[in-house]
Amino acid sequence: MSNAAHKILVVEDEPDIRKLVQYNLLQERYKVLEAEDGEQALKIIQRDKPNLVILDLMLPGLSGIEVCKLLRERPDTAKLPILMLTAKAGEADRVLGLELGADDYLAKPFSPRELVARVRAILRRANGAGQTENLPSYNKGGLKIDFATYEVFARGKTVKLTLKEFELLKFLVQNPNRVLNRDQLLDRVWGGDTFVTPRTVDVHIRRLRKAIEKDDSKPQWILTLRGVGYKFDEKALEQ
Numbered sequence: 001m002s003n004a005a006h007k008i009l010v011v012e013d014e015p016d017i018r019k020l021v022q023y024n025l026l027q028e029r030y031k032v033l034e035a036e037d038g039e040q041a042l043k044i045i046q047r048d049k050p051n052l053v054i055l056d057l058m059l060p061g062l063s064g065i066e067v068c069k070l071l072r073e074r075p076d077t078a079k080l081p082i083l084m085l086t087a088k089a090g091e092a093d094r095v096l097g098l099e100l101g102a103d104d105y106l107a108k109p110f111s112p113r114e115l116v117a118r119v120r121a122i123l124r125r126a127n128g129a130g131q132t133e134n135l136p137s138y139n140k141g142g143l144k145i146d147f148a149t150y151e152v153f154a155r156g157k158t159v160k161l162t163l164k165e166f167e168l169l170k171f172l173v174q175n176p177n178r179v180l181n182r183d184q185l186l187d188r189v190w191g192g193d194t195f196v197t198p199r200t201v202d203v204h205i206r207r208l209r210k211a212i213e214k215d216d217s218k219p220q221w222i223l224t225l226r227g228v229g230y231k232f233d234e235k236a237l238e239q
């Protein structure tokens, strides 16, 4: 998909910043849509189905966080890529944005080049993720998984996993480089099972690391984000 085929919605109430973002995206030949507030953004998203949303945190009316939450709750926009913009560079905002399901985060002031680089990375990831979901196998760097036969190989060696560990690994590799909190993992991997707690996730992650990491005391593939959750670092597979 060329850039021109991608529609990006910029949600920002400050006209100067909106224009700056728009200008830089147009230079890269993206199609750009604009919204001044959250309500307008939701309408445009429903009507024009953008491929990515650049969402400012501080908006009049519905805040960026509320918009993000609403988008994640709706099945048709649950996976819509979101790049959050914020004036605050604080760790708490960053964690909050990612926890609510933003794909990435950029603090103001940002360089236009950085913004464009992030947009490109998120779109590449989003397009790639859609493909891996239907692939019969996963094969990157030191990790190979056959989804049909449930075989897993780490650095060329067969790895024995329980069914749940396998499903957890499958979900992680299908959502690479993304912060996944315990509730999301419980929901997606354990589904309606009510006898599990967030601790269950930690226990399974620990076992999975023992099975596939080179040194499970220094995990490189499945990373912990303290207080938030876990992230499967796909780039580390190539090392």
Ligand code: CA
Pocket (backbone or CB within 6 Å): 012, 013, 014, 056, 057, 058, 059
């Ligand atoms: Ca703003």
